[in-house]
Amino acid sequence: MSEPVVAVGLVLPDLPRSVAEEHMQELSQLIDTNGGVVVAAVLAKRPRPDPATFIGSGKAEEIKALIGERGAAKVVFDDDLSPAQVRNLEKIVGVPVIDRSGLILDIFAGRARSREARTQVELAQLEYMLPRLTRQWSHLSRQAGGAGGGAKRGVGETQLELDRRIVRTRIAKLKEDLVKIEQNRETQRKSRRSVFTVALVGYTNAGKSTLFNRLTTGGAEAMDKLFATLDARSQKSAFEMPRETVVVDTVGFIRKLPHHLVASFRSTMEEAVAADLVLHVIDGSHPQASEQREVGQQVLGDLSIEAEKVIEVFNKSDRLDEHFQTPHGKNAVVVSALTGAGVEKLVDAIRERQLGDGEMMTIEVPHDDSRIAARLHEVGQIYEQTVTDRGVIFRAWIPRDAVHLFHAYSSRVLEHAKVS
Numbered sequence: 001m002s003e004p005v006v007a008v009g010l011v012l013p014d015l016p017r018s019v020a021e022e023h024m025q026e027l028s029q030l031i032d033t034n035g036g037v038v039v040a041a042v043l044a045k046r047p048r049p050d051p052a053t054f055i056g057s058g059k060a061e062e063i064k065a066l067i068g069e070r071g072a073a074k075v076v077f078d079d080d081l082s083p084a085q086v087r088n089l090e091k092i093v094g095v096p097v098i099d100r101s102g103l104i105l106d107i108f109a110g111r112a113r114s115r116e117a118r119t120q121v122e123l124a125q126l127e128y129m130l131p132r133l134t135r136q137w138s139h140l141s142r143q144a145g146g147a148g149g150g151a152k153r154g155v156g157e158t159q160l161e162l163d164r165r166i167v168r169t170r171i172a173k174l175k176e177d178l179v180k181i182e183q184n185r186e187t188q189r190k191s192r193r194s195v196f197t198v199a200l201v202g203y204t205n206a207g208k209s210t211l212f213n214r215l216t217t218g219g220a221e222a223m224d225k226l227f228a229t230l231d232a233r234s235q236k237s238a239f240e241m242p243r244e245t246v247v248v249d250t251v252g253f254i255r256k257l258p259h260h261l262v263a264s265f266r267s268t269m270e271e272a273v274a275a276d277l278v279l280h281v282i283d284g285s286h287p288q289a290s291e292q293r294e295v296g297q298q299v300l301g302d303l304s305i306e307a308e309k310v311i312e313v314f315n316k317s318d319r320l321d322e323h324f325q326t327p328h329g330k331n332a333v334v335v336s337a338l339t340g341a342g343v344e345k346l347v348d349a350i351r352e353r354q355l356g357d358g359e360m361m362t363i364e365v366p367h368d369d370s371r372i373a374a375r376l377h378e379v380g381q382i383y384e385q386t387v388t389d390r391g392v393i394f395r396a397w398i399p400r401d402a403v404h405l406f407h408a409y410s411s412r413v414l415e416h417a418k419v420s
Ligand SMILES: Nc1nc2c(ncn2[C@@H]2O[C@H](COP(=O)(O)OP(=O)(O)OP(=O)(O)O)[C@@H](O)[C@H]2O)c(=O)[nH]1
Pocket: 203, 204, 205, 206, 207, 208, 209, 210, 211, 221, 222, 223, 224, 225, 226, 227, 228, 229, 230, 251, 252, 253, 315, 316, 317, 318, 319, 335, 336, 337, 338, 339
């Protein structure tokens, strides 16, 4: 059964209410992903956060009443709270209070499968927990299988000091483990240096794994949950490419991602840094698409990934209405990973990146024009050919200096001709 939760957000003067509501929508998705259900959502409006209770003690009392009314077991905040704010709030409302980082860390902990992801999440959790350890805290050293094993209290050391020492020791151990895991990854990456790697990055739930499955022979789990993917997974391209190509799926981003997670998932995101090409997947149908795009750009910037290495992939085109502004230029493609629409264009864009100076063209050669067919075989790289009653339609890469030879045969020109 889902745990009943009260969701709380704060509206500051510079935030439009509609945006605050979208953010609450996302919070409720996070809560749902974590096995909870929102039984009441509260937006508190204030000029600034209250240092003691974040939302003010009056609002906290209102929430307490709501909890009683709706039978809620927990309160979840859309923002991060200081340890003192959590304590003060819990005193008023009488149920556990979870902040945004705590919630996201919980989700990650529930999803982590590989040794690397589990190490990364545990490290982030402990770093988060350390300043929050208090005397009321359950004693770590007594927990079977807990962080400390059989640590004993030193002379003059309080239980709290012991708990902190146990956590710090564990943090140091996890950091060492991560260094080893990273070295392994690095070795693997070096062994495939001649391979062209394409990394899929972007906001959580944008459709990275669905697109990964389209571009490869599949196997990634895709679902309507936030942070379905935590591990970087790589697989060969299912499409024929000029170079041997591997596609890498990665962990998603979210706005206000807990900084402990950013730090510990750095090695996973290194996959994007090391990639030859980055596909920044954006859910174009999302009401917050432009904010999500900015979050992605921010992360790519933080990773020092140059813009030239990035193609923006506007996904979920099957859900777009006619008002959607189709992005222009070589660095943007519109696809539906679900239906496959536009994927061929994206694959062409990847091929073009690999081949450098040239263009992917669709060229229709009439049956009686053997001269141009010969020319095409001579200078082009042919990926597909379809025989029709009029001629043969080729998908081919043509070097820049030969593009003009085929203009009259390219389907773009043919389509124009049909219209006029
Ligand atoms: N309508 C529509 N839905 C899509 C499309 N692509 C993906 N989805 C759906 O969006 C949801 C999220 O897809 P995923 O591929 O898991 O997204 P992701 O980016 O890998 O998400 P995380 O791993 O959680 O960060 C799933 O329910 C998909 O079926 C698309 O082109 N159109």
